[in-house]
Amino acid sequence: MPKIVDRDARRAELAGALWRVVYRDGAAAATVRSVAAEAGWSPGALRHYFTTQTELLAFAMEHVIDQATARFEARTWTGPVPEVVRQMLEEVLPLDRQRAREAEVWLLLAARTRTDPAAGTLMRRADDGVRRASDLAVRALAAHGSVAPGRDPALETARLHALLDGLTLHALLHPDLMPPERARAVLADHLDGLRHERPD
Incomplete structure (x- = not known):
């Protein structure tokens, strides 16, 4: 069976990673690459949710x-x-x-x-x-x-x-x-x- 992805849960996970980057490094540091790294994702996986800064x-x-x-x-x-x-x-x-x-x-x-x-x-x-x-x-x-x-x-x-x-x-x-x-x-x-x- 195909894996069921809870998009709301994934977005909540990304929100946590995003705000850890913003709080630690400032809003300008919140890029697709930096947030993906913080979340433990690949940039390609993150781009399924966000394609640009x-x-x-x-x-x-x-x-x-x-x-x-x-x-x-x-x-x-x-x-x-x-x-x-x-x-x-x-x-x-x-x-x-x-x-x-x-x-x-x-x-x-x-x-x-x-x-x-x-x-x-x-x-x-x-x-x-x-x-x-x-x-x-x-x-x-x-x-x-x-x-x-x-x-x-x-x-x-x-x-x-x-x-x-x-x-x-x-x-x-x-x-x-x-x-x-x-x-x-x-x-x-x-x-x-x-x-x-x-x-x-």
Whole structure:
């Protein structure tokens, strides 16, 4: 009888190998050859699942989205609304090694969006998640009275989304200039500033 292959189990095995490479060596090191070696497979066997590094990174990005969702759902969010909002938004920033490695995948995949439609589709999914988090944050702060009445919620959502992306990029590219404590301070200052009317 032909051997029955559990593709879901094999992909889970590959996900483990992929993230061991990413966590140990960085996202750029996650190639078909390196992940195959980590999994104890031949590159040819791995190419039955992923033929290019972009496909590997897309698979890794799906894992990033799942991991971020799991972290949100696993935590118990209690305390004053502004504090909870700040803590929730910090979850999308690369403030520790795991999240920094996840953000590296985001950055490498983002660089491929102009030439690879599949990468673009997955990046839009990831961006939509950050946009929804930004919208939820602004709405929660507004309901709490922590957003000045004259501020446009849609504009503030866009500004917050851009800030989160910018902090992520700076933390990855210039960690000496944007260490975790500074990223936290910039985010906290921005959120606190929403209490005040925008200057004319």
